[in-house]
Amino acid sequence: MRQSLLPAGRRARRTRKAGLLSRPSALAERIERAHALDPVVQGLSDTVVRALPAGPRADALHGVPFGQPAHPALVRLPLGCWTSAVLLDLFRGTERAAGVLIATGIAGTAPAAATGLADWSALHRDQQRVGLVHAVCQASAATLFLGSLAARAGGRTRYGRALSAAGLAVATIGAYLGGHLALRLGAGTSHAEQVSHLSGLGWHDLCGLRELPDRRPVRRQLGYLSLLVYRQGSEVSVLSDRCSHLGGPLHQGRIVVERGAACIACPWHGSTFVIADGAVVHGPATARQPSFETRVTSDGRIELRPRP
Numbered sequence: 001m002r003q004s005l006l007p008a009g010r011r012a013r014r015t016r017k018a019g020l021l022s023r024p025s026a027l028a029e030r031i032e033r034a035h036a037l038d039p040v041v042q043g044l045s046d047t048v049v050r051a052l053p054a055g056p057r058a059d060a061l062h063g064v065p066f067g068q069p070a071h072p073a074l075v076r077l078p079l080g081c082w083t084s085a086v087l088l089d090l091f092r093g094t095e096r097a098a099g100v101l102i103a104t105g106i107a108g109t110a111p112a113a114a115t116g117l118a119d120w121s122a123l124h125r126d127q128q129r130v131g132l133v134h135a136v137c138q139a140s141a142a143t144l145f146l147g148s149l150a151a152r153a154g155g156r157t158r159y160g161r162a163l164s165a166a167g168l169a170v171a172t173i174g175a176y177l178g179g180h181l182a183l184r185l186g187a188g189t190s191h192a193e194q195v196s197h198l199s200g201l202g203w204h205d206l207c208g209l210r211e212l213p214d215r216r217p218v219r220r221q222l223g224y225l226s227l228l229v230y231r232q233g234s235e236v237s238v239l240s241d242r243c244s245h246l247g248g249p250l251h252q253g254r255i256v257v258e259r260g261a262a263c264i265a266c267p268w269h270g271s272t273f274v275i276a277d278g279a280v281v282h283g284p285a286t287a288r289q290p291s292f293e294t295r296v297t298s299d300g301r302i303e304l305r306p307r308p
């Protein structure tokens, strides 16, 4: 049997490297745990939070008016344009069209970056580490495409094409990390419980009306579901307790009044939901909080069922 002549340490490093390359998710997982990135993450996150106070501008960047994060839709423009430009480079006589596509893609990075930064500033630290590397990749890709445009304008078309190809490769790595962030780490997806799957059909008994404090949010359990319950006199509102943004405990949040309606503000990142029906008033959450219809029986028991 042939033995490797490499020392054990180098062999282990080489095996680890091969593992990372053959399974890109392992590399993304290492980035999640890369504490060395934390000073940069902290500094940038503080800057974004200072520059983007809660309000209509932040809500628009998070995608609150659209009912889902705006960033994934906006990144399609630069990635689509750049991919098309690199494909056009394979054919003769397409220099002008490729240049227009590259320039359009570069222009599209501004809204993509603004929405991405807004979402990124309200993530958990492991998500922010991956998000930082994702952003660095996309910024590098934009720089390479800018260089490509300059090279083409200066008549160095071959060099410009090489820069475009490199830019697309870097953008693809960035897109992979963006996918890891959204699909594996759940940034941008709703974290509220799947109420319709977890509660049975029909009305369910919750508790007696008098067992609930007045105008103070409390947590109650209904089977697998954690609920935020809020009583105002004889009116009871019930929402799923896990915030749709990243699963924060809503019953620990603050009651605020927005547009004349009682709302709950999440203790983690301040997402604000109308307590009567779970509508989003302020982000970063974009998904409505699942809510329940309630009724009080003649013997003072509260019953509820998921709102359709």
Ligand code: FES
Residues within 6 Å of the ligand: 122, 243, 244, 245, 246, 247, 248, 266, 267, 268, 269, 270, 271, 283, 284, 285
């Ligand atoms: S978990 Fe982020 S706002 Fe609720």
